Amino acid sequence: MEDTNSEISTVEEGTTLLLVDDDGPFVRRLGRAMESRGFTVDIAETVADGLAKASTTPPDYAVIDMRLGDGNGLDVIEAIRKAREDTRMIVLTGYGNIATAVNAVKLGAIDYLAKPADADEIFAALTRKPGERVEMPENPMSADRVRWEHIQRVYEMCDRNVSETARRLNMHRRTLQRILAKRAPR
Known part of the structure; x- marks a missing residue:
């Protein structure tokens, strides 16, 4: 800091x-x-x-x-x-x-x-003033990060319900829980 x-x-x-x-x-x-x-x-x-x-x-x-x-x-x-x-x-x-x-x-x-x-x-x-633009990031998201973002988006759409999210993603609930517990990939 x-x-x-x-x-x-x-x-x-x-x-x-x-x-x-x-x-x-x-x-x-x-x-x-x-x-x-x-x-x-x-x-x-x-x-x-x-x-x-x-x-x-x-x-x-x-x-x-x-x-x-x-x-x-x-x-x-x-x-x-x-x-x-x-x-x-x-x-x-x-x-x-x-x-x-x-x-x-x-x-x-x-x-x-x-x-x-x-x-x-x-x-x-x-x-930052309203309407002021933010600089574009130097590094785009990795494929792992895009996958993680998609899982998080579905998880939020399901009101953070792990079982419903796993069902919609056709994924085992425990696998989803492990993914959700980890930090976002770079």
């Missing part, structure tokens, strides 16, 4: 940011990096804590991990959106896939970043 730019962009003083991630060391480093950019940072390491903070003091901005120890970060996005319409939220996850990115955007997130993402990438995503 190093800053690559010698000159750091900042936000208006008093701008609040909620970070929801169960990786304690990562979220604290990110919190310090965002404080140096002018944010007033609040940290939650569980869905329950994120939901509580979202309902009591909805933030101006939020960075939310998709998979947390006690549930799904999409629940926090939904709660923030209900409490405050104008919060700019991004989803940050090590299990990136198109289907969950679409769900996150439908619920109100403005962007979706795969881990590892550094503070500069996260800040840029949070502060």
